[in-house]
Amino acid sequence: MMLAFDTATRLVTVALHDGADVVAELSGDAPMKHGEQLAPLIAGALERAGIVRQDLTAIGVGVGPGPFTGLRVGLVTARTLGFVLEIPVYGVCTLDVLAVEAATTGAVQGDFAVATDARRKEVYWATYDGDGHRLDGPVVDKPAALATDLPVAGEGPGLYPEAFPHAVAPTRPSAGWLAHAIAEERAELLDPEPLYLRRPDAAASHAPKPVS
Amino acid sequence: MWRDRNLMTDEPLVLGIETSCDETGVGIVRGHTLLADAVASSVDEHARFGGVVPEVASRAHLEAMVPTIERACETAGITPYDVDAIAVTSGPGLAGALLVGVAAAKALAIGLGKPLYGVNHLASHVAVDQLEHGPLPEPVLAMLVSGGHSSLLRVEDVTTGVTPLGATIDDAAGEAFDKVARLLSLPFPGGPHIDREARSGSSVAIDFPRGLTSRKDLERHRFDFSFSGLKTAVARWVEARERSGEPVPVANVAASFQEAVCDVLVRKALDAATDQGIEDLLIGGGVAANSRLRAMAESRAEPLGIRVRVPRPGLCTDNGAMVAALGAEMVARGRTPSALDLPADSSQPVTSVLV
Ligand SMILES: [Zn+2]
Numbered sequence: 213m214m215l216a217f218d219t220a221t222r223l224v225t226v227a228l229h230d231g232a233d234v235v236a237e238l239s240g241d242a243p244m245k246h247g248e249q250l251a252p253l254i255a256g257a258l259e260r261a262g263i264v265r266q267d268l269t270a271i272g273v274g275v276g277p278g279p280f281t282g283l284r285v286g287l288v289t290a291r292t293l294g295f296v297l298e299i300p301v302y303g304v305c306t307l308d309v310l311a312v313e314a315a316t317t318g319a320v321q322g323d324f325a326v327a328t329d330a331r332r333k334e335v336y337w338a339t340y341d342g343d344g345h346r347l348d349g350p351v352v353d354k355p356a357a358l359a360t361d362l363p364v365a366g367e368g369p370g371l372y373p374e375a376f377p378h379a380v381a382p383t384r385p386s387a388g389w390l391a392h393a394i395a396e397e398r399a400e401l402l403d404p405e406p407l408y409l410r411r412p413d414a415a416a417s418h419a420p421k422p423v424s
Numbered sequence: 425m426w427r428d429r430n431l432m433t434d435e436p437l438v439l440g441i442e443t444s445c446d447e448t449g450v451g452i453v454r455g456h457t458l459l460a461d462a463v464a465s466s467v468d469e470h471a472r473f474g475g476v477v478p479e480v481a482s483r484a485h486l487e488a489m490v491p492t493i494e495r496a497c498e499t500a501g502i503t504p505y506d507v508d509a510i511a512v513t514s515g516p517g518l519a520g521a522l523l524v525g526v527a528a529a530k531a532l533a534i535g536l537g538k539p540l541y542g543v544n545h546l547a548s549h550v551a552v553d554q555l556e557h558g559p560l561p562e563p564v565l566a567m568l569v570s571g572g573h574s575s576l577l578r579v580e581d582v583t584t585g586v587t588p589l590g591a592t593i594d595d596a597a598g599e600a601f602d603k604v605a606r607l608l609s610l611p612f613p614g615g616p617h618i619d620r621e622a623r624s625g626s627s628v629a630i631d632f633p634r635g636l637t638s639r640k641d642l643e644r645h646r647f648d649f650s651f652s653g654l655k656t657a658v659a660r661w662v663e664a665r666e667r668s669g670e671p672v673p674v675a676n677v678a679a680s681f682q683e684a685v686c687d688v689l690v691r692k693a694l695d696a697a698t699d700q701g702i703e704d705l706l707i708g709g710g711v712a713a714n715s716r717l718r719a720m721a722e723s724r725a726e727p728l729g730i731r732v733r734v735p736r737p738g739l740c741t742d743n744g745a746m747v748a749a750l751g752a753e754m755v756a757r758g759r760t761p762s763a764l765d766l767p768a769d770s771s772q773p774v775t776s777v778l779v
Binding site for chain 1: 477479480482483485486489490493494504505519520523524526527528530531532533534535536537763764765766767768
Protein backbone atom coordinates (compact mmCIF):
# COMPACT_ATOMS: atom_id res chain seq x y z
CA MET A 213 0.00 0.00 0.00
CA MET A 214 1.49 3.31 -1.11
CA LEU A 215 0.78 6.59 0.65
CA ALA A 216 1.18 9.52 -1.76
CA PHE A 217 0.91 13.24 -1.15
CA ASP A 218 1.82 16.57 -2.71
CA THR A 219 2.17 19.93 -0.95
CA ALA A 220 3.83 21.89 -3.75
CA THR A 221 0.79 23.96 -4.70
CA ARG A 222 -1.80 25.88 -2.68
CA LEU A 223 -3.76 22.82 -1.64
CA VAL A 224 -2.69 19.58 -0.02
CA THR A 225 -3.58 16.30 -1.77
CA VAL A 226 -3.29 12.81 -0.22
CA ALA A 227 -4.02 9.35 -1.66
CA LEU A 228 -3.57 5.65 -0.98
CA HIS A 229 -2.79 3.21 -3.80
CA ASP A 230 -3.03 -0.54 -3.23
CA GLY A 231 -0.78 -1.56 -6.11
CA ALA A 232 -3.64 -1.77 -8.58
CA ASP A 233 -5.65 1.35 -7.99
CA VAL A 234 -6.27 4.40 -5.83
CA VAL A 235 -8.32 3.33 -2.81
CA ALA A 236 -8.66 6.70 -1.08
CA GLU A 237 -8.05 10.29 -2.07
CA LEU A 238 -8.52 13.39 0.04
CA SER A 239 -7.59 17.01 -0.39
CA GLY A 240 -7.43 20.06 1.82
CA ASP A 241 -9.86 22.93 1.46
CA ALA A 242 -7.87 25.82 2.91
CA PRO A 243 -5.05 27.28 0.82
CA MET A 244 -1.54 27.54 2.31
CA LYS A 245 -2.38 25.52 5.40
CA HIS A 246 -0.12 22.60 4.52
CA GLY A 247 1.33 22.30 8.00
CA GLU A 248 -2.07 22.02 9.60
CA GLN A 249 -3.81 19.89 6.99
CA LEU A 250 -1.36 17.25 5.80
CA ALA A 251 -1.21 15.08 8.94
CA PRO A 252 -4.99 14.96 9.53
CA LEU A 253 -5.51 14.17 5.83
CA ILE A 254 -3.04 11.27 6.04
CA ALA A 255 -4.76 9.96 9.15
CA GLY A 256 -8.13 10.44 7.43
CA ALA A 257 -7.05 8.57 4.30
CA LEU A 258 -5.78 5.62 6.35
CA GLU A 259 -9.05 5.52 8.22
CA ARG A 260 -11.15 5.79 5.08
CA ALA A 261 -9.25 2.92 3.45
CA GLY A 262 -9.52 0.91 6.64
CA ILE A 263 -5.81 0.30 6.94
CA VAL A 264 -3.20 0.89 9.61
CA ARG A 265 0.19 2.54 9.27
CA GLN A 266 1.94 -0.85 9.38
CA ASP A 267 0.24 -1.73 6.07
CA LEU A 268 2.16 0.99 4.25
CA THR A 269 4.95 -0.26 1.98
CA ALA A 270 6.02 2.91 0.16
CA ILE A 271 5.63 6.66 0.20
CA GLY A 272 5.33 8.91 -2.84
CA VAL A 273 5.84 12.64 -2.52
CA GLY A 274 5.72 15.59 -4.88
CA VAL A 275 9.11 17.32 -4.71
CA GLY A 276 7.99 20.55 -6.34
CA PRO A 277 8.87 22.97 -7.66
CA GLY A 278 6.48 24.95 -5.52
CA PRO A 279 6.28 27.50 -2.70
CA PHE A 280 9.04 26.47 -0.29
CA THR A 281 7.24 26.40 3.02
CA GLY A 282 4.52 24.01 1.92
CA LEU A 283 6.96 21.95 -0.10
CA ARG A 284 9.09 21.33 2.99
CA VAL A 285 6.06 20.20 4.99
CA GLY A 286 5.50 17.42 2.46
CA LEU A 287 9.14 16.43 2.20
CA VAL A 288 9.92 16.34 5.90
CA THR A 289 6.73 14.35 6.48
CA ALA A 290 7.65 11.86 3.75
CA ARG A 291 11.22 11.45 4.93
CA THR A 292 10.26 11.08 8.60
CA LEU A 293 7.47 8.59 7.88
CA GLY A 294 9.80 6.63 5.58
CA PHE A 295 12.41 6.58 8.34
CA VAL A 296 10.19 5.30 11.14
CA LEU A 297 8.19 2.88 9.00
CA GLU A 298 11.39 1.73 7.26
CA ILE A 299 9.84 1.96 3.80
CA PRO A 300 11.13 3.61 0.62
CA VAL A 301 10.25 7.20 -0.28
CA TYR A 302 9.88 8.09 -3.97
CA GLY A 303 9.93 11.67 -5.16
CA VAL A 304 8.25 12.89 -8.34
CA CYS A 305 8.44 16.35 -9.91
CA THR A 306 5.06 17.93 -9.16
CA LEU A 307 4.77 19.23 -12.73
CA ASP A 308 5.13 15.61 -13.96
CA VAL A 309 2.11 14.63 -11.87
CA LEU A 310 -0.04 17.15 -13.75
CA ALA A 311 1.48 16.02 -17.05
CA VAL A 312 0.79 12.32 -16.46
CA GLU A 313 -2.84 13.11 -15.72
CA ALA A 314 -3.20 15.41 -18.75
CA ALA A 315 -1.64 12.85 -21.10
CA THR A 316 -3.58 9.87 -19.70
CA THR A 317 -7.02 11.43 -19.58
CA GLY A 318 -6.76 12.65 -23.18
CA ALA A 319 -6.83 16.32 -22.24
CA VAL A 320 -3.94 16.79 -24.67
CA GLN A 321 -2.71 15.26 -27.92
CA GLY A 322 0.89 15.96 -28.82
CA ASP A 323 3.27 18.29 -27.06
CA PHE A 324 2.09 20.44 -24.19
CA ALA A 325 3.35 22.31 -21.14
CA VAL A 326 2.65 22.62 -17.43
CA ALA A 327 2.79 25.97 -15.61
CA THR A 328 2.16 26.42 -11.89
CA ASP A 329 2.19 29.50 -9.67
CA ALA A 330 5.68 30.45 -8.51
CA ARG A 331 4.52 33.81 -7.05
CA ARG A 332 6.57 36.97 -7.66
CA LYS A 333 4.82 37.12 -11.06
CA GLU A 334 6.62 33.98 -12.24
CA VAL A 335 5.65 30.38 -13.02
CA TYR A 336 7.23 26.98 -12.62
CA TRP A 337 7.35 25.46 -16.06
CA ALA A 338 8.13 22.26 -17.97
CA THR A 339 7.24 20.89 -21.42
CA TYR A 340 6.09 17.36 -22.29
CA ASP A 341 5.42 15.06 -25.22
CA GLY A 342 2.01 13.54 -25.83
CA ASP A 343 2.82 10.59 -23.52
CA GLY A 344 3.56 12.90 -20.62
CA HIS A 345 7.34 12.50 -20.75
CA ARG A 346 9.19 15.64 -19.76
CA LEU A 347 11.05 17.26 -22.66
CA ASP A 348 12.40 20.34 -20.93
CA GLY A 349 12.43 21.94 -17.49
CA PRO A 350 11.51 22.41 -14.79
CA VAL A 351 12.45 26.08 -14.70
CA VAL A 352 11.11 29.22 -13.06
CA ASP A 353 10.57 32.27 -15.27
CA LYS A 354 8.29 35.15 -16.20
CA PRO A 355 5.14 34.11 -18.12
CA ALA A 356 5.99 36.52 -20.96
CA ALA A 357 9.31 34.76 -21.51
CA LEU A 358 7.52 31.40 -21.83
CA ALA A 359 4.43 32.52 -23.75
CA THR A 360 3.10 29.78 -26.03
CA ASP A 361 0.07 28.59 -27.94
CA LEU A 362 0.69 25.02 -26.79
CA PRO A 363 -1.90 23.51 -24.44
CA VAL A 364 -0.86 24.34 -20.86
CA ALA A 365 -2.03 22.50 -17.74
CA GLY A 366 -1.72 23.83 -14.18
CA GLU A 367 -2.81 27.12 -12.64
CA GLY A 368 -0.56 29.15 -14.97
CA PRO A 369 -3.12 29.74 -17.75
CA GLY A 370 -5.71 30.96 -15.25
CA LEU A 371 -3.25 33.43 -13.78
CA TYR A 372 -1.60 34.55 -17.03
CA PRO A 373 -4.10 34.01 -19.88
CA GLU A 374 -2.22 36.41 -22.19
CA ALA A 375 0.89 34.22 -22.05
CA PHE A 376 -0.93 30.88 -21.99
CA PRO A 377 -4.21 31.22 -23.91
CA HIS A 378 -4.72 27.46 -24.41
CA ALA A 379 -5.64 26.11 -20.96
CA VAL A 380 -6.19 22.38 -20.39
CA ALA A 381 -7.00 20.23 -17.36
CA PRO A 382 -5.84 19.52 -14.75
CA THR A 383 -5.10 22.74 -12.91
CA ARG A 384 -3.89 21.13 -9.71
CA PRO A 385 -1.89 17.99 -8.99
CA SER A 386 -3.73 15.01 -7.55
CA ALA A 387 -2.05 12.58 -5.19
CA GLY A 388 -4.01 9.80 -6.92
CA TRP A 389 -2.19 10.56 -10.15
CA LEU A 390 1.07 10.91 -8.26
CA ALA A 391 0.53 7.36 -6.96
CA HIS A 392 -0.35 6.13 -10.48
CA ALA A 393 2.75 7.76 -11.89
CA ILE A 394 4.95 5.94 -9.38
CA ALA A 395 3.16 2.58 -9.42
CA GLU A 396 3.14 2.46 -13.22
CA GLU A 397 6.58 4.05 -13.57
CA ARG A 398 5.14 6.82 -15.70
CA ALA A 399 7.44 9.49 -14.26
CA GLU A 400 11.10 9.81 -13.36
CA LEU A 401 11.60 8.68 -9.76
CA LEU A 402 13.66 11.17 -7.75
CA ASP A 403 15.15 11.33 -4.29
CA PRO A 404 12.88 13.18 -1.84
CA GLU A 405 14.86 16.39 -2.32
CA PRO A 406 13.04 19.69 -2.87
CA LEU A 407 13.22 21.30 -6.32
CA TYR A 408 13.61 24.88 -5.11
CA LEU A 409 14.91 26.33 -8.41
CA ARG A 410 15.63 29.55 -6.54
CA ARG A 411 18.36 30.48 -4.14
CA PRO A 412 17.27 31.65 -0.69
CA ASP A 413 16.79 35.37 -0.22
CA ALA A 414 20.04 36.22 1.47
CA ALA A 415 18.75 38.82 3.86
CA ALA A 416 19.03 38.26 7.58
CA SER A 417 15.87 38.51 9.60
CA HIS A 418 15.74 42.06 10.89
CA ALA A 419 12.78 41.57 13.11
CA PRO A 420 14.17 40.42 16.44
CA LYS A 421 14.12 36.68 16.36
CA PRO A 422 11.63 35.63 18.99
CA VAL A 423 13.91 33.12 20.64
CA SER A 424 17.45 31.83 20.52
CA MET B 425 -0.80 2.26 23.57
CA TRP B 426 0.63 4.87 25.85
CA ARG B 427 -2.51 4.98 27.96
CA ASP B 428 -1.83 1.43 29.08
CA ARG B 429 1.46 2.37 30.66
CA ASN B 430 1.67 2.65 34.37
CA LEU B 431 2.69 6.27 34.74
CA MET B 432 3.31 5.89 38.45
CA THR B 433 6.12 3.39 38.12
CA ASP B 434 7.64 4.19 34.77
CA GLU B 435 8.82 7.66 33.87
CA PRO B 436 7.79 8.77 30.39
CA LEU B 437 10.29 8.42 27.54
CA VAL B 438 9.82 11.47 25.33
CA LEU B 439 11.45 12.64 22.12
CA GLY B 440 11.48 16.43 21.65
CA ILE B 441 12.03 18.41 18.46
CA GLU B 442 13.12 22.05 18.36
CA THR B 443 13.41 24.09 15.14
CA SER B 444 12.35 27.61 16.17
CA CYS B 445 15.51 29.28 14.88
CA ASP B 446 18.73 28.01 13.32
CA GLU B 447 19.38 24.82 15.29
CA THR B 448 17.75 21.50 14.54
CA GLY B 449 17.52 19.93 17.97
CA VAL B 450 16.30 16.45 18.86
CA GLY B 451 16.43 15.44 22.50
CA ILE B 452 15.34 12.32 24.34
CA VAL B 453 14.58 12.25 28.05
CA ARG B 454 13.13 9.78 30.50
CA GLY B 455 11.36 11.83 33.14
CA HIS B 456 14.06 14.18 34.42
CA THR B 457 16.92 12.19 32.95
CA LEU B 458 18.62 13.36 29.79
CA LEU B 459 19.39 10.49 27.42
CA ALA B 460 20.32 12.32 24.21
CA ASP B 461 20.66 15.88 22.98
CA ALA B 462 21.49 15.95 19.27
CA VAL B 463 21.83 19.35 17.64
CA ALA B 464 22.64 20.30 14.05
CA SER B 465 23.27 24.00 13.60
CA SER B 466 23.22 26.09 10.45
CA VAL B 467 24.87 28.99 12.31
CA ASP B 468 27.91 28.96 10.01
CA GLU B 469 25.69 29.52 6.98
CA HIS B 470 24.23 32.63 8.64
CA ALA B 471 27.44 34.10 10.02
CA ARG B 472 28.31 36.07 6.90
CA PHE B 473 24.88 37.76 6.96
CA GLY B 474 25.30 38.85 10.59
CA GLY B 475 21.99 37.27 11.52
CA VAL B 476 19.76 34.31 10.88
CA VAL B 477 18.37 34.07 7.34
CA PRO B 478 14.97 32.38 7.73
CA GLU B 479 14.96 30.57 4.37
CA VAL B 480 18.48 29.27 4.90
CA ALA B 481 17.49 28.01 8.36
CA SER B 482 14.35 26.29 7.03
CA ARG B 483 16.28 24.52 4.27
CA ALA B 484 18.85 23.34 6.78
CA HIS B 485 16.13 21.99 9.11
CA LEU B 486 14.70 19.82 6.34
CA GLU B 487 18.12 18.35 5.55
CA ALA B 488 19.09 17.80 9.19
CA MET B 489 15.81 16.45 10.56
CA VAL B 490 15.96 12.69 9.95
CA PRO B 491 19.73 12.37 10.54
CA THR B 492 19.35 14.26 13.84
CA ILE B 493 16.44 12.06 14.98
CA GLU B 494 18.53 9.02 14.07
CA ARG B 495 21.55 10.31 15.98
CA ALA B 496 19.48 11.09 19.08
CA CYS B 497 17.96 7.59 19.11
CA GLU B 498 21.38 6.01 18.69
CA THR B 499 22.85 8.06 21.54
CA ALA B 500 19.92 7.21 23.81
CA GLY B 501 20.14 3.56 22.84
CA ILE B 502 16.48 3.36 21.88
CA THR B 503 14.42 2.87 18.73
CA PRO B 504 11.75 5.45 17.88
CA TYR B 505 9.13 2.82 18.79
CA ASP B 506 10.26 2.91 22.41
CA VAL B 507 9.12 6.50 23.01
CA ASP B 508 5.90 7.22 24.86
CA ALA B 509 5.27 10.62 23.30
CA ILE B 510 6.57 13.22 20.86
CA ALA B 511 6.99 16.86 21.88
CA VAL B 512 7.72 19.73 19.53
CA THR B 513 8.19 23.49 19.73
CA SER B 514 5.04 24.94 18.14
CA GLY B 515 6.17 28.52 18.79
CA PRO B 516 7.29 31.21 19.13
CA GLY B 517 10.00 31.38 16.48
CA LEU B 518 10.58 31.71 12.75
CA ALA B 519 7.38 30.51 11.04
CA GLY B 520 8.95 28.49 8.24
CA ALA B 521 11.51 26.94 10.56
CA LEU B 522 8.92 25.95 13.17
CA LEU B 523 6.80 24.32 10.50
CA VAL B 524 9.54 21.83 9.55
CA GLY B 525 9.79 20.61 13.13
CA VAL B 526 6.05 20.48 13.67
CA ALA B 527 5.52 18.50 10.44
CA ALA B 528 8.28 16.05 11.38
CA ALA B 529 6.79 15.61 14.86
CA LYS B 530 3.37 14.86 13.37
CA ALA B 531 4.92 12.31 11.02
CA LEU B 532 6.53 10.63 14.03
CA ALA B 533 3.24 10.69 15.92
CA ILE B 534 1.42 9.08 12.97
CA GLY B 535 4.20 6.65 12.10
CA LEU B 536 4.66 5.51 15.70
CA GLY B 537 1.05 5.83 16.86
CA LYS B 538 2.11 8.00 19.80
CA PRO B 539 0.64 11.19 21.30
CA LEU B 540 1.95 14.61 20.22
CA TYR B 541 2.52 17.65 22.43
CA GLY B 542 3.03 21.06 20.79
CA VAL B 543 4.76 23.16 23.44
CA ASN B 544 6.00 26.70 24.00
CA HIS B 545 9.68 27.34 23.34
CA LEU B 546 10.07 29.68 26.31
CA ALA B 547 8.42 27.32 28.77
CA SER B 548 10.83 24.67 27.48
CA HIS B 549 13.76 26.90 28.47
CA VAL B 550 12.32 26.76 31.99
CA ALA B 551 11.56 23.02 32.03
CA VAL B 552 15.05 22.05 30.85
CA ASP B 553 16.45 22.88 34.25
CA GLN B 554 14.76 19.75 35.61
CA LEU B 555 17.28 17.68 33.68
CA GLU B 556 20.06 19.26 35.71
CA HIS B 557 18.59 20.19 39.08
CA GLY B 558 15.52 18.00 39.46
CA PRO B 559 11.91 19.09 39.98
CA LEU B 560 11.26 22.82 39.64
CA PRO B 561 10.45 24.75 42.79
CA GLU B 562 6.87 26.01 42.59
CA PRO B 563 6.64 28.87 42.17
CA VAL B 564 9.92 29.80 40.51
CA LEU B 565 10.92 33.19 39.08
CA ALA B 566 12.33 32.58 35.60
CA MET B 567 14.45 35.04 33.70
CA LEU B 568 14.85 34.05 30.04
CA VAL B 569 17.50 35.92 28.13
CA SER B 570 18.40 35.10 24.56
CA GLY B 571 18.91 36.53 21.09
CA GLY B 572 15.24 37.34 20.74
CA HIS B 573 13.83 37.45 24.21
CA SER B 574 14.41 38.97 27.60
CA SER B 575 11.60 38.22 29.98
CA LEU B 576 10.75 37.76 33.62
CA LEU B 577 8.15 35.09 34.32
CA ARG B 578 6.37 33.78 37.36
CA VAL B 579 6.02 30.03 36.94
CA GLU B 580 3.58 28.15 39.16
CA ASP B 581 3.27 24.99 37.06
CA VAL B 582 5.25 24.89 33.85
CA THR B 583 2.69 22.58 32.20
CA THR B 584 -0.30 24.85 32.66
CA GLY B 585 0.92 28.38 32.25
CA VAL B 586 3.31 31.09 33.21
CA THR B 587 2.68 34.72 34.15
CA PRO B 588 4.78 37.33 32.37
CA LEU B 589 5.99 40.06 34.73
CA GLY B 590 8.16 42.00 32.32
CA ALA B 591 9.96 41.83 29.00
CA THR B 592 12.21 43.85 26.75
CA ILE B 593 10.58 46.87 25.15
CA ASP B 594 13.11 46.98 22.29
CA ASP B 595 16.19 44.81 21.73
CA ALA B 596 16.68 41.46 23.40
CA ALA B 597 19.77 41.04 25.55
CA GLY B 598 21.35 38.55 23.16
CA GLU B 599 20.67 40.86 20.22
CA ALA B 600 22.58 43.62 22.02
CA PHE B 601 25.50 41.21 22.45
CA ASP B 602 25.45 40.46 18.71
CA LYS B 603 25.31 44.13 17.74
CA VAL B 604 28.09 45.21 20.08
CA ALA B 605 30.21 42.28 18.91
CA ARG B 606 29.80 43.52 15.35
CA LEU B 607 30.88 47.03 16.42
CA LEU B 608 34.01 45.49 17.91
CA SER B 609 34.60 43.33 14.82
CA LEU B 610 34.00 40.15 16.82
CA PRO B 611 32.31 37.18 15.08
CA PHE B 612 28.60 36.23 15.14
CA PRO B 613 27.05 35.09 17.41
CA GLY B 614 28.52 37.71 19.69
CA GLY B 615 27.78 36.41 23.18
CA PRO B 616 30.67 33.97 23.69
CA HIS B 617 33.18 36.38 22.10
CA ILE B 618 32.18 39.32 24.28
CA ASP B 619 32.33 37.03 27.31
CA ARG B 620 35.88 35.94 26.39
CA GLU B 621 37.14 39.46 25.61
CA ALA B 622 35.60 40.83 28.79
CA ARG B 623 37.73 38.55 30.94
CA SER B 624 40.84 40.61 30.20
CA GLY B 625 39.07 43.98 30.39
CA SER B 626 37.82 46.27 33.14
CA SER B 627 34.09 46.29 33.82
CA VAL B 628 34.30 49.80 35.33
CA ALA B 629 36.46 51.35 32.58
CA ILE B 630 33.46 52.94 30.84
CA ASP B 631 30.20 53.96 32.49
CA PHE B 632 27.55 52.71 30.05
CA PRO B 633 23.85 53.44 30.75
CA ARG B 634 21.53 51.02 32.57
CA GLY B 635 18.23 51.04 30.67
CA LEU B 636 14.91 51.54 32.50
CA THR B 637 16.47 51.90 35.92
CA SER B 638 15.75 55.58 36.65
CA ARG B 639 13.18 56.31 39.30
CA LYS B 640 10.71 57.50 36.65
CA ASP B 641 11.21 54.46 34.43
CA LEU B 642 10.82 52.13 37.39
CA GLU B 643 7.30 53.42 37.94
CA ARG B 644 6.13 52.26 34.52
CA HIS B 645 8.69 49.62 33.61
CA ARG B 646 9.83 48.11 36.87
CA PHE B 647 10.33 44.61 35.40
CA ASP B 648 10.87 45.56 31.76
CA PHE B 649 14.18 45.81 29.93
CA SER B 650 15.61 48.10 27.27
CA PHE B 651 18.96 47.52 25.61
CA SER B 652 18.63 49.75 22.59
CA GLY B 653 20.00 52.86 24.37
CA LEU B 654 22.95 50.87 25.69
CA LYS B 655 23.76 49.59 22.21
CA THR B 656 23.68 53.17 20.86
CA ALA B 657 25.87 54.42 23.70
CA VAL B 658 28.47 51.76 22.93
CA ALA B 659 28.35 52.64 19.23
CA ARG B 660 28.84 56.38 19.96
CA TRP B 661 31.71 55.67 22.32
CA VAL B 662 33.48 53.41 19.81
CA GLU B 663 32.92 55.88 16.95
CA ALA B 664 34.32 58.76 19.01
CA ARG B 665 37.41 56.69 19.74
CA GLU B 666 37.87 55.84 16.08
CA ARG B 667 37.38 59.47 14.99
CA SER B 668 40.09 60.64 17.35
CA GLY B 669 42.42 58.09 15.82
CA GLU B 670 42.90 56.19 19.06
CA PRO B 671 42.75 52.38 19.22
CA VAL B 672 39.51 50.91 20.57
CA PRO B 673 40.16 49.07 23.85
CA VAL B 674 38.08 46.05 22.86
CA ALA B 675 38.41 44.19 26.16
CA ASN B 676 37.36 47.22 28.23
CA VAL B 677 34.39 48.00 25.98
CA ALA B 678 33.29 44.35 26.10
CA ALA B 679 33.65 44.14 29.87
CA SER B 680 31.90 47.44 30.56
CA PHE B 681 29.07 46.64 28.16
CA GLN B 682 28.62 43.16 29.61
CA GLU B 683 28.59 44.61 33.12
CA ALA B 684 25.83 47.05 32.16
CA VAL B 685 23.65 44.27 30.68
CA CYS B 686 24.19 41.87 33.56
CA ASP B 687 23.68 44.59 36.16
CA VAL B 688 20.23 45.45 34.81
CA LEU B 689 19.21 41.82 34.31
CA VAL B 690 20.23 40.72 37.78
CA ARG B 691 18.90 43.81 39.52
CA LYS B 692 15.44 43.42 37.94
CA ALA B 693 15.30 39.65 38.37
CA LEU B 694 16.07 39.90 42.08
CA ASP B 695 13.66 42.79 42.49
CA ALA B 696 10.93 40.70 40.85
CA ALA B 697 11.68 37.67 43.01
CA THR B 698 11.60 39.76 46.15
CA ASP B 699 8.40 41.50 45.06
CA GLN B 700 6.72 38.17 44.32
CA GLY B 701 8.03 36.52 47.46
CA ILE B 702 9.75 33.84 45.39
CA GLU B 703 12.92 32.28 46.76
CA ASP B 704 14.16 30.56 43.60
CA LEU B 705 15.49 32.30 40.50
CA LEU B 706 16.01 30.29 37.33
CA ILE B 707 18.00 31.81 34.48
CA GLY B 708 17.65 30.27 31.01
CA GLY B 709 18.15 31.05 27.34
CA GLY B 710 21.36 31.53 25.37
CA VAL B 711 22.58 34.53 27.39
CA ALA B 712 22.40 32.45 30.58
CA ALA B 713 25.61 30.84 29.33
CA ASN B 714 27.37 34.17 30.03
CA SER B 715 29.85 33.64 32.84
CA ARG B 716 29.51 37.12 34.33
CA LEU B 717 25.70 36.87 34.48
CA ARG B 718 25.88 33.62 36.44
CA ALA B 719 28.51 34.89 38.86
CA MET B 720 26.76 38.21 39.49
CA ALA B 721 23.36 36.58 40.00
CA GLU B 722 24.75 34.13 42.51
CA SER B 723 26.69 36.69 44.53
CA ARG B 724 23.84 39.20 44.72
CA ALA B 725 21.11 36.62 45.38
CA GLU B 726 22.78 34.99 48.33
CA PRO B 727 22.39 37.85 50.84
CA LEU B 728 18.70 38.03 49.85
CA GLY B 729 18.18 34.35 50.61
CA ILE B 730 17.37 33.64 46.99
CA ARG B 731 18.67 30.45 45.37
CA VAL B 732 19.85 30.66 41.77
CA ARG B 733 19.45 27.81 39.28
CA VAL B 734 21.18 28.00 35.92
CA PRO B 735 21.30 24.95 33.65
CA ARG B 736 24.73 24.21 32.22
CA PRO B 737 25.54 26.23 29.07
CA GLY B 738 24.77 23.34 26.68
CA LEU B 739 21.20 23.20 27.98
CA CYS B 740 20.70 27.00 27.94
CA THR B 741 21.02 27.38 24.19
CA ASP B 742 18.23 26.02 21.99
CA ASN B 743 18.03 22.25 21.94
CA GLY B 744 15.61 19.37 21.65
CA ALA B 745 16.22 18.17 25.20
CA MET B 746 14.38 21.16 26.64
CA VAL B 747 11.34 20.37 24.50
CA ALA B 748 11.50 16.73 25.52
CA ALA B 749 11.81 17.80 29.16
CA LEU B 750 8.62 19.85 28.97
CA GLY B 751 6.90 17.06 27.01
CA ALA B 752 7.83 14.54 29.71
CA GLU B 753 6.30 16.84 32.31
CA MET B 754 3.10 17.08 30.21
CA VAL B 755 2.86 13.28 30.12
CA ALA B 756 3.71 12.89 33.80
CA ARG B 757 1.00 15.38 34.77
CA GLY B 758 -1.57 13.84 32.44
CA ARG B 759 -2.06 16.84 30.16
CA THR B 760 -4.15 16.38 27.01
CA PRO B 761 -2.10 15.81 23.85
CA SER B 762 -2.30 18.18 20.87
CA ALA B 763 -4.42 17.47 17.81
CA LEU B 764 -2.85 16.55 14.46
CA ASP B 765 -3.89 19.91 13.01
CA LEU B 766 -1.62 21.65 15.53
CA PRO B 767 -0.42 24.89 13.89
CA ALA B 768 3.05 26.39 14.12
CA ASP B 769 2.55 29.79 15.76
CA SER B 770 5.44 32.19 15.24
CA SER B 771 4.10 34.55 17.91
CA GLN B 772 2.77 32.00 20.39
CA PRO B 773 2.35 33.88 23.68
CA VAL B 774 4.28 32.68 26.69
CA THR B 775 1.00 32.17 28.51
CA SER B 776 0.15 29.38 26.06
CA VAL B 777 2.47 26.53 27.05
CA LEU B 778 0.62 23.63 25.40
CA VAL B 779 -1.38 23.95 22.19
ZN1 LIG C 1 15.49 29.88 22.88
